[in-house]
Amino acid sequence: MVSIDKKLAELRVKRENARQGGGLEKLKSLQEKGKLTARERIFNLLDPGSFEEIDVFRTGCSSLKNDVEAVITGYGTVNGRKIFVAAQDFSVMGGSLGKTVAAKICKVFDLALKTGAPFVTLNDSGGARIQEGVSSLEGYGELFKRHINASGVIPQIAAVFGPCAGGAVYSPALADFTFMTEKDSYMFLTGPKVVKAATHEDVNVEELGGASLHVKKSGVADNSYANDEEVLLKIKELLSYLPQNNMSGSSASQCNDDFNRMEEELNRIVPFDGNKGYNVKDVIRMIFDNGEFFELKPEFASNIVTCLAKLDGRTVGVIANQPNVLAGVLDSDASVKSARFIRFCDSFNIPVITFVDVPGFLPGQTQEAGGIIRHGAKLLYAYGEATVPKISVIMRKAYGGAYIVMGSKYVNGDISFAWPTAEIAVMGPRGAVEILHRKELDNAADKEKFLSEHADSYAEEHANPYVAASKGYIDDIIEPRTTRPRLIKTLEMLLTKREDVPVRKHGNMPL
Secondary structure (H helix, E strand, O other): OOOHHHHHHHHHHHHHHHHOOOOHHHHHHHHHOOOOOHHHHHHHHOOOOOOEEEOOOOOOOOOOOOOOOOEEEEEEEEOOEEEEEEEEOOOOHHHOEOHHHHHHHHHHHHHHHHHOOOEEEEEOOOOEOHHHOHHHHHHHHHHHHHHHHHOOOOOEEEEEOOEEEHHHHHHHHHOOEEEEEOOOOEEEOOOHHHHHHHHOOOOOHHHHHEHHHHHHHHOOOOEEEOOHHHHHHHHHHHHOOOOOOOOOOOOEOOOOOOOOOOOHHHHHOOOOOOOOOOOHHHHHHHHOHHHOEEEEOOOOOOOEEEEEEEEOOEEEEEEEEOOOOHHHOEOHHHHHHHHHHHHHHHHOOOOEEEEEEEOOEOOOHHHHHOOHHHHHHHHHHHHHHOOOOEEEEEEEEEEHHHHHHOOOHHHOOOEEEEOOOOEEEOOOHHHHHHHHOHHHHHHOOOHHHHHHHHHHHHHHHHHOHHHHHHOOOOOEEOOHHHHHHHHHHHHHHHOOOOOOOOOOOOOOOOO
16 A cells, blocks of 8 residues: 555655756756746746646646646736736747647636736747647637737736747737847747748848847837846836736825925926927926836837826826927827727726827828828727826927827817927917918018018917817916826826716727
């Protein structure tokens, strides 16, 4: 008869084997490359001692060593809050995804959805497990269904630490936020060899799908960081801004920043010369708690800033035109970036605060041919559809259609403030003069002097904020230095907001 001690010893051996993944040599090889192992990533992410593993002994491929699969799944806490996690283990068959790997991930994904907790995937995989054929594709399909079902219900965060190719890329793409390491990670649908065979292009993995490309050009990833440890730290920081799920309300914490704090510098931050820029991130730092915020996609469409911040301890989504980049104009990328961010905030009951300094949409044949009308409509749709509290602050330029789509009252904005420096009009003063006084301008001896004088007159008569305020389009004109306390009081008033929307399956957003 087998003793209990022998059974316990067997259990301990098997568990220790599982902890070794694909073997000590492979784990050592990863560490020598400066990468963390899958377990180390989990332990760096979660609170010490909080990880509870699920399906540690579940396997499904005869080629496996140590009877362990290529993913580690379970749950734990981050700063005391429960999350679920799946970490692909590159030391086991290159982290390849087969049916059992997918089943393990789907199990914890389902638990995350049932219990209303964020789900984090740590991706490091060579792709589909070829040995399993079409079964591996079924596994991807099952995983993608979970991403779709969980969208807008629980926050989803993906991090890419290594290869992510073929169908595997859609898991990070379907997540709410995606981070990458700067050197080792890449994502693409087809690799360099296939690209060369199909298009005769000679590209390497970095050019085709490296972090720099996805953070700066494609917009697939939100941020990239130097190494595994920094990515995991940033995930923890991001989680501190997020609610557990769509029913728990905007995340709130104790605030040690003065409710009534006023920054005199805000009164002088907007240049009198409308052609001069300034850094809108300085505005954000001076208004929100402790000058802190978490920016998303900072290098993609940087003419607009999207970030999460705290206002008197409560998480808010912040969108702001960036006058230092392309004068803060809206283009296709900026519109799509902002629209997706607004829809995330709305899904999770996070109020949206918009800082407006927008001269218009970026003109030109490239933008028009690229569908700026359609992409701008996405931003318009996202603002109009969102039912969370929406507050806008017009700092300077607010011209034409770009003003309308930037959270104005015309598209269901709740409260609109303006600074005395605001310019609200159909178009800029010089453009208006060129149309309204075309004949006089053509005949003027000094065209520049004529333009300048009449532009000043137009701005004074039509573009100043008091005109909009007199018609109720602006709720109040405020001193810039008072923006923080005014926003806090306004947000507190709006927290009980209720909005009736027509009954429908869903709208048809102009994708």
